[in-house]
Amino acid sequence: xxxxxxxxxxxxxxxxxxxxxxxxxxxxxxxxxxxxxxxxxxxxxxxxxxxxxxxxxxxxxxxxxxxxxxxxxxxxxxxxxxxxxxxxxxxxxxxxxxxxxxxxxxxxxxxxxxxxxxxxxxxxxxxxxxxxxxxxxxxxxxxxxxxxxxxxxxxxxxxxxxxxxxxxxxxxxxxxxxxxxxxxxxxxxxxxxxxxxxxxxxxxxxxxxxxxxxxxxxxxxxxxxxxxxxxxxxxxxxxxxxxxxxxxxxxxxxxxxxxxxxxxxxxxxxxxxxxxxxxxxxxxxxxxxxxxxxxxxxxxxxxxxxxxxxxxxxxxxxxxxxxxxxxxxxxxxxxxxxxxxxxxxxxxxxxxxxxxxxxxxxxxxxxxxxxxxxxxxxxxxxxxxxxxxxxxxx
Amino acid sequence: xxxxxxxxxxxxxxxxxxxxxxxxxxxxxxxxxxxxxxxxxxxxxxxxxxxxxxxxxxxxxxxxxxxxxxxxxxxxxxxxxxxxxxxxxxxxxxxxxxxxxxxxxxxxxxxxxxxxxxxxxxxxxxxxxxxxxxxxxxxxxxxxxxxxxxxxxxxxxxxxxxxxxxxxxxxxxxxxxxxxxxxxxxxxxxxxxxxxxxxxxxxxxxxxxxxxxxxxxxxxxxxxxxxxxxxxxxxxxxxxxxxxxxxxxxxxxxxx
Numbered sequence: 001x002x003x004x005x006x007x008x009x010x011x012x013x014x015x016x017x018x019x020x021x022x023x024x025x026x027x028x029x030x031x032x033x034x035x036x037x038x039x040x041x042x043x044x045x046x047x048x049x050x051x052x053x054x055x056x057x058x059x060x061x062x063x064x065x066x067x068x069x070x071x072x073x074x075x076x077x078x079x080x081x082x083x084x085x086x087x088x089x090x091x092x093x094x095x096x097x098x099x100x101x102x103x104x105x106x107x108x109x110x111x112x113x114x115x116x117x118x119x120x121x122x123x124x125x126x127x128x129x130x131x132x133x134x135x136x137x138x139x140x141x142x143x144x145x146x147x148x149x150x151x152x153x154x155x156x157x158x159x160x161x162x163x164x165x166x167x168x169x170x171x172x173x174x175x176x177x178x179x180x181x182x183x184x185x186x187x188x189x190x191x192x193x194x195x196x197x198x199x200x201x202x203x204x205x206x207x208x209x210x211x212x213x214x215x216x217x218x219x220x221x222x223x224x225x226x227x228x229x230x231x232x233x234x235x236x237x238x239x240x241x242x243x244x245x246x247x248x249x250x251x252x253x254x255x256x257x258x259x260x261x262x263x264x265x266x267x268x269x270x271x272x273x274x275x276x277x278x279x280x281x282x283x284x285x286x287x288x289x290x291x292x293x294x295x296x297x298x299x300x301x302x303x304x305x306x307x308x309x310x311x312x313x314x315x316x317x318x319x320x321x322x323x324x325x326x327x328x329x330x331x332x333x334x335x336x337x338x339x340x341x342x343x344x345x346x347x348x349x350x351x352x353x354x355x356x357x358x359x360x361x362x363x364x365x366x367x368x369x370x371x372x373x374x375x376x377x378x379x380x381x382x383x384x385x386x387x388x389x390x391x392x393x394x
Numbered sequence: 395x396x397x398x399x400x401x402x403x404x405x406x407x408x409x410x411x412x413x414x415x416x417x418x419x420x421x422x423x424x425x426x427x428x429x430x431x432x433x434x435x436x437x438x439x440x441x442x443x444x445x446x447x448x449x450x451x452x453x454x455x456x457x458x459x460x461x462x463x464x465x466x467x468x469x470x471x472x473x474x475x476x477x478x479x480x481x482x483x484x485x486x487x488x489x490x491x492x493x494x495x496x497x498x499x500x501x502x503x504x505x506x507x508x509x510x511x512x513x514x515x516x517x518x519x520x521x522x523x524x525x526x527x528x529x530x531x532x533x534x535x536x537x538x539x540x541x542x543x544x545x546x547x548x549x550x551x552x553x554x555x556x557x558x559x560x561x562x563x564x565x566x567x568x569x570x571x572x573x574x575x576x577x578x579x580x581x582x583x584x585x586x587x588x589x590x591x592x593x594x595x596x597x598x599x600x601x602x603x604x605x606x607x608x609x610x611x612x613x614x615x616x617x618x619x620x621x622x623x624x625x626x627x628x629x630x631x632x633x634x635x636x637x638x639x640x641x642x643x644x645x646x647x648x649x650x
Contacts, residue, residue, distance in 0.1 A: 140572045143567060144568045290564040295557055
């Protein structure tokens, strides 16, 4: 199994009592809660943590995109990736991902990724997402076009990477008379594409199709939902006439390692609870803007998942649900290895900085994970075919 | 009142109809199609046609529907298909916006235009709050001046099929997400409206602020403004009698 360090770059100094006055950490939380000087320190710290992961031998480091929120300070993740392209040496740099429907010019996304691929020596992994519901409030993009813009932008970007230009693209949402990428990406035929999602079957089927074979990444959800999504991926692959590999699946999960189980749980508790109860906090209307999902999936989300999200989560029930792994190195590696076997997943995307988790505990977590968990997972993963279906290696 | 459907330009449209006499074409607001008390009242003296906008209710948002302007062309097709003449076109909120977009395109089939707190035009002084961020409770509260009516309305809505509510919001977002519930170009063309026009507005409207009447009043030559004190947005329900009486007088005056 390959291990990645995923950083959300949250505004860790968030005054958690904001919930007494505001109903969201997204879009409407006044940015008077953002202290400029704290911001500077956080960017320096977080980029340092990603660089440390590279030095510690992680297979990759991951950033992502969110707008107008304390949850993550990367509205432009490619800026962070660009800094990392120069300051890291070995690790893959995964941008998970750019929110395609939000942009008015997908060619610019293709260009930026191509630049990053060149600058990093072919180390980037690209990710395409629709962005969560709140982003449509932040960007003004009409959520009823979310799917259509996503598919159109994706098609345009893939063509821009792989076809000789100039060519003409006249879609319903994007029109260009000249698409002719300078630079072309370094990796052939194009940088790997990973698709993070919370398990929408439409997304899983789209990733698994034989013409794409995109790595599907299940994010922050109970282990049961992850299993369901991965099983669907394998079924689709079979239907499409190929056998999917563990490397085509990834699982993103907050992970915390300390000296003992007891210490780990005690140290993690306030931060993981802040993550789910304070940072992932938004009203239903913002999470599900009209037309963002089909009526059927909107209804099922309202009924099941969101109800569960709205619950006040405790560290204990998060661990129980398999939404977090925490404990001594022995506990964590056994848990993760067991999950990896059960889920058949070949990429672990460990979120090792969590909400308010301070610098010292984050560094301890990274170091313990790298020293006492990662090597074990690697060996364990060696039993699964590692080489296959890595879509593009330089 | 009877319910029927008609196919217009490849799209199936549901509508309610009642009464006899000159035609009143009523275009509903963001809350969705309903046989409001105002329609009941008007059907005593007029043939009232109340369509459910394309994409609303049990429909799907049609591919062609990308803006209120598209819906306006669609209703011009409808009037042609039904061979409607001398129509009294009435629109409420979103429906008022659609009615205005129809009238700037072609008033040939219209006898008059009545805009009840129309969306569609915003001013810097009177900007809309974000309708898409409202909870169901807030949506109800803002429609009505009387809190009891708001609660009653919300209770009725809760009994409706949730699919219809979600579909209505989706269709509304298609038309009004960005720019939010208005068309910045519309004020430039309001001068084209050459039929007698009645603007009616609740002075306490919490959905489309009263101040938004200014450009309509200024740009439409034959516009008359009726400001309703102690009134909110839900005029066809909460002020059905008063609005019905005023509309009757206005229609009679506009005839011929």
